[in-house]
Amino acid sequence: MKLIQLFWVLIFTSQSILSLATPTFKIKPSPVWKTKINFDPQGNAHKNEGSVSYLLLDWQDNEITKEYNYRYCMSLNDEDAVQSNSQLYFTFDPSYEELCINTIKIYRNGKIINKLNRDKIELMRNEKNVERYIYDGSYSAVCILEDVQVGDILEYEYTLKGANPIFKNHFYNYHSQAFSSRIQHMYYQMLLPEHKKYQVKNLFGGVAPIQSTKNGMQSISWNLKNVAPIFTDEDSPSWYDAYPASEISSFQDWKEVRSFMQDLYPMNVVCPKIKDFISKKKIRANEEGVIQIIRFVQDEIRYLAMSNGVNSHKPHHPEKVFEQRFGDCKDKSYLLSYMLKEVGVMAWPAIVNTNAKRYVDRYVPSPFAFNHVIVKINWKGKNYWVDPTFNNQKGGMDQLQNPRYGKALVIDNDKTDWEKIPENQINKVVINENFWFTDSISKIRYDVVSKFSGQIANIRRGWNLSNSLAENKDAYLDYCTRFYENMNWKHDSALIFRDNQKENTFTIIEKYEIESLWEHRGTDSLELYSSYFPYNMYEFMNSTNDKVRNAPLQITHPIDVELKINLHFPKHKQVAFEEEKDSVVNDMFKFHYDVSNNRLSNFVTLTYKYKSLQDHVPVEKLKTYYKDYNQVSEKCEYPVQWGMEVDPKFKIFGPAVFMAVLLIIGLFFWIRKLYNWDIKPEFQFGSVQDTIGGWLAFVALGLYVTPISIIYLIYDSGYFSQAIWDSFITQYGNQPFLAGGFYFFELLYNLATIFFAIFLIVLMHQKRSTFPKLYIYFRVIVLVGLFADNILGAEIIGSDAIDTKELSRGIVGAAIWIPYMMKSKRVKETFVKRLGKNKAQSEKTEELQVSKEMI
Template sequence: MLLVIAAFAAHAQKVNTSPTPAWLVPYTPDLTKKPNAKNISDGYFLLLLEEQRQVELKSNYQHFIRQIISEAGIQNGSEISVDYDPQYEKLTFHKIVIHRDGKEINRLPNAAFKLLQKEQDLSRFIYSGTYTAYLILEDVRKGDQIEYAYSITGDNPIFNGKLDSRLYFVAYEPIVNYYKNLIVRPDRPVRFKLYNSATVPIQKMWNGLTVYEWNNVDIREADNNSYVPSWYNPFTRVQVSEYSSWKEVADWARKINVTPAPGLALSRKIAALKKAANGDKNKYLLQALRFVQDDIRYMGIEMGEYSHRPNVPERVLTQRFGDCKDKALLLCTMLRANDIAASMAYVNTDLKGTVNDMLPSPNAFNHAIVQVLLNNKTYWLDGTMSYQRGNLTDFCEPDYQRALVITDTTTQLTPIIPATRGSIVVRETFTLPDDENKDGRLEVTTAYHRDEADAQRAELAGTSMKDKEKSYLSYYKKLYGDVAIKDSITTQDSAAGNIIRVGESYLIHHLWKRDSINGKLQFTANAQSFYDVLSYISDEQRKIPVTLRYPYDLDYQIILRTPIEWSLDQSPLHIQNDYYTFDYSAEKKGNLLTLSYHYKTFSDHVPVKFIPQYVKDLKKMNEITSLDLTWKPDTMPVYRPAIPGNWLAITLALMFAGVFAYLATVYYKHSVWPPKESPQSVPIGGGLALLAIGLVFAPMGELMALCKMDIFNYNFWVTVSARKDLGNITLVQLFLVIEMIVNVFLLAYSVLLAVLFFNRRDTFPFALATYYFISTIFIYGDNTISNHLFNTHEPGSVFSLNSIFWPLLRMAIWVPYLLTSERGKTTFVMPYQTERKP
């Protein structure tokens, strides 16, 4: 790699000099004009900015005059720098003159330019071969005019001389005389697109060529807006393109993305992957993708035409590195070798879907991926992603929105429709001590799903655990003060399901803060994980869209284990619109407080028209991002229930209570004995007295259990609806409803049993046995499912066996007694009609 860079460095020529080009269109600036003094910064202004581009000669002429007005201008305006690519461009200076006191001082003959490599993208592992010609002017004084002009001749041969450019008409410094033109043959099919009130060029003929002229510039103040989408471009500009359609661009791309037959090394690799896949194309695709992603490192030498032309796959495999287009072509070659339909696709990671609003152009894109059609499904695969895991069907579509698929049938951009998304599930559990001198505890579990797991996996791979723990600890120290790590961070990577779980454990010293005035202790729980993803603005009159993190799905809970019962008077919050949804609920259950947040985005921005409502929503969301708990250790606050009831559940319970009461009445009229017979019944006595006590209290126990059910708590119902960790929420809610219905049924059944018992009905023994059997099955099944869904018991407990022990014991005692004892046989013999006789 170093040899390659050195070779190109040697190729970079010295700066050339020549007279001013003869092809220039005459332009005479008014050098007597002055700018508004209050707009001048840095101690100088531009008296002239002239740019002329002769497309047929591939030459771009630049002419500047700087007016130095202060000592600050000497510091800031006494250097000249020009960027160019020596692979296909030639830099020629025509003039460097200092105007002082009516005299011209020619500095061009002795100009000592330094050629510096301008590799600002090396941090992204991209080497472009661009250079900067840099000159420090000597003896510059206040009042001087620095005039210089140069030409850059040549363009990238990859475009075959096609005109494709963006002309910006914006500046953050005063420009007194401004002139820009474009000189082309009259037969060139030049197309223009104007943005943000850009002016239509003045068109004229000059020496048989067409000249398009502009002489207006938009002087702007620095843009201080935050949370701006990457695709938003407020600058006055004009796009110029000779490309007539996206099909023409796709045809150009097909010519430079030619896939030669695999060489020996690539053929061996393909054969090995086929053998490992054993005929399974899905498996082959995953293996090929992960090889390109993980084994071919990202490095781009994008000099000359290789800014757009990929290296041949055999070379990329051999050198084991390449940029996005190299990786994309290699992956396409490997997939096509196994009869998998794969095509390169160009996207723009910044402009995203707005690229569709541009004139067709190769330079509309900055990234290459792969489109795969397999088993009637479309997959968008990015070879530059590392640590992407999971099944192919669970891959999340990248948020590039539009792609130019490089095929012979392409006529327009293809939408990338998001169908699968990842999520983050966070649980912060605080254990608050019962004494201000004791330490509190914080346990954090975070589960990253799908593409969020991919991103987290890459971050974990690039960061030491020591640095990660230091970063996390610093995060919580800013929130809660004196925090120490209790146990090291734990990570669990389920590659098959593409889930990463991260566990953290902390001690919080002096968690309770005492108020020196009233002596109360206070702790504030902060929903920082939610707060951090919001784009906070306050200006309802903002005229620029607000960026949103997208796609994003956060399920976040703060769980507070408190030493006493707290009152809770926070109402749920639900916000739903086309751009995001948010749900908040607060639930109290004994000494446990649970704050639940669910935030999900549906767009990468909030449009200007919706900003006033967005600001209002932000205020609502901000109000519930923290919770203050205050108490005096020697007092016990009274719990004030402020949670509204779930009236839907209450209504269902009452409705089914009526249904079961009716069925109990029907069953009560059923008899074992023939209706006309009236057997003699002995009074209730003996051991049946104990059973009578149990049957009297059974309805009260069933009623208490029913009333304590979580489904009647509205906040619990809302919380369940927002929880991502429960899987299919509809099935969970159905389980809760069925659980409630069965409890209503058992309550009605227990009342029926008591009535049957004291009326010594002949149906009582069978009804009692059935009741015990149903209760046992229900209790065991209910506890098992509930534990599976909500993790409601401590590890290692035997809750299910304990819960069914007493129903089984009662059934083992009373059912045989009723069926075999003489008293049981002679007590419960009364038919329905017998008890109605006078």
């Protein structure tokens, strides 16, 4: 008898084990407790609404029997709809759910075709999240439908029986009330025990439900007709939701949620192997010990989620996670909190929502308001927030970057519902790009040095160190060739990573060679051009082609980027650059750019600075953002003109030299005549100034600088170069002689200014009485010349802009020094000497002055 009993026990046990190992499903009619909802297969009024027209979405939950029924009726309007809906997937978790398929049918030409055939359904384990290292233990019953045609109406219905035991008597549901397709009829109902307490919260404009009590049950239902589609905008913040919805929860407040979560994370568990590990490693509650534990959990416990059944919310035992060396966010946070408490550091798991972030409290209280677990650490009176799923985090406690999750519900005994997670991330990027030019035809050396600090250093460290050097070189070269074609690595070791783990900085050094950047702007032009743009900065800026939108625009934040482009030219190549700077500032970001020209070393630096100020652009500020973004784009592109295709050897342009010599001869006779010009000084009696002092010192300084600066300008502009004059033929087409004449005017004007300034210097040191008037003439001539140069330049050679800086200096100088020369007492007392025949009179005047002073 005992053998027979043992036999049957073994039979039943083996059958139970087999049933657990092999999930199955049932085919049953619709549950009897359902409210019957009809639909008219011939009433599809929305065939032009898209690929699929939803005629009915009928979802009904029974929290008394723990049954959840889902029914779909849709019209397949084109081939895409047939393709995407000919395979049906009924997903369930066999550890606590039972799948019952109720209906699969097709309506065609007034006939009903039954498609529910058990032999056509196969069970498959889901692996859709394997690439994210998530295994949830779910299965799908897959039904591949045969003979599905455009115009068919498909109806299918299934029921899941059972609820996750981790929630015991609690329940929760989220009901979306709109989708991206029109819905002719949407019905949702939940049945509850008569006295069961619950909360309903309507979100984002969701419609309130109809609530009633009947036959010992509470009913909560929504009956929506002709639900319009809602289309979402790309690049909207994760916390933004455009779809109206309602939530139902049996949790009454956040304290109840925290109490529920506390039971899942007991800290009084026994973990002898963890204690032995801490003891052998001699880990203490100092900074080194805390960092050692954090890095161990982040880097040596790999991320892998086994979240089926109760483990959807309940973490595995810390000892098990420690031994198997893997776990999800719950497991790793639980382990980190436990290990820190073992060495005497206060630490608690904290639940957050990585999508809703700071707006997580807008949801109805429930554990489903959260999707992630991190750890709050209190060390030496200061709070730190650590995400144990991050890896490659370096630096000490001061370098710990709080994850940007907004706020958290900490699983401790505190009475506070929510704690704000301070934002302390410093994402600093400093990039230096160098272009080294030899000439216009040789290869160009292009170097990039990028230094990342803060959380972005952790991200870049992870990206680069997780790939091989060959993979990284291929990716970097592919990125750069989007902007600069015909380039390659300079040599095999041209990609270098420098990891300063103590300061938590990560530096990337890239060295390339570019075949050429210079190209002709037009088919008939001999001039070569290239343009430069801060491409490496733009990857941190956000824009979108979707200019008409209803959602805010997400932007990268926080980020602080400084990028410099250094253009190094050979010593023999003189390239003119205008120094300039400008800024664009709004509530979302601030941008600054600067162009500086180092003539001594012959290189130009383009400096760009961008810093985000918030994480999104509100809808009402999108217009301003787009306008400013476009303004930044315009300022970022910097064109450079090289000149002739091949730099010719210097050859003197004879006519220019001839004209210069003639002018110099003419200036010599004219200056000689002016030198002999003599006028009676305004000074008669009073003190005589022996030195050039007071404000006259600035006049003298200006005169000294003028010849030097203009001589350099003549050299830099190539007035005597044959190549420059030849270029007028190709550059100015039908009016080369007019352009050349303008160039002659500039040359002669500049030569006259030089000699006039030198002549004034001589008169100034001789204290000639003619100096003030001639200096006034000089100022007027210079100002008139500046205006003529700008006006003629715009008319003859099509100059784009008037040199307002030079004109301003000329106008201000004239406005100051002309009145000074006319009114200043010191000027009158200084310039009193006369020439030749008046010399004795001048000396007599000086003797009278001396006698007067002696008396």
